[in-house]
Amino acid sequence: MHGSSSRIVGGDLASVMTREGDKVSLICQTDGKPDPTLTWTKENRNLSNPKQGRKHTHLLTLVREEDAGEYRCRAENPHGSANKTFRLVVQSTPNHMGTMVPLLVGLFLLKVFFCFLLILATFWFSNRQKKAPVMREDTTRG
Structure with a gap:
């Protein structure tokens, strides 16, 4: 059986700026054979159960200031792994x-x-x- 290491399309770092109350989609597109298993974490805390496939979205609705931080998707298969970090910056709305x-x-x-x-x-x-x-x-x- 022939395979290829997991990789994440689009680089390993992305900065995302948004405002409080907005909706944000963090998209992680993977490649590899067999299809990688993907997990999402925020500052080393698991956000979801591992999922198999090529494209995964972590959706944040009604973003708050405390949602700011580093989100990481990790793609992994038997041939290797790859990570992508999303730095989410949340601008507070004027009071x-x-x-x-x-x-x-x-x-x-x-x-x-x-x-x-x-x-x-x-x-x-x-x-x-x-x-x-x-x-x-x-x-x-x-």
Whole structure:
């Protein structure tokens, strides 16, 4: 029986950049006779049971920051083995609430300041009217 060593098509290293919430497919295409058995690991932790075949996809749905790291597919048959490493970089999505909070606090403080000015002006005008001299007509002359 004649065979060939396992190999992974497309090199042994790939960098993948994505954003939080995206879907990512890590594709490992293998070659060899007999068909290699492929396993996926993330930082030396098994992610799946070994599978036989030529093309395997590790799918990550709704990617989170903690999904970032090194993923490795390993193709192996009786004639040899090969590895491919995927470096997954996850960019965090901007937190719009982080920019909204200072804006909302500022608007609230501005509203409080204007209410204070309105109360102060009302108080000042009401006191001014109380102190103003009242002009009366003298009805005793005549």
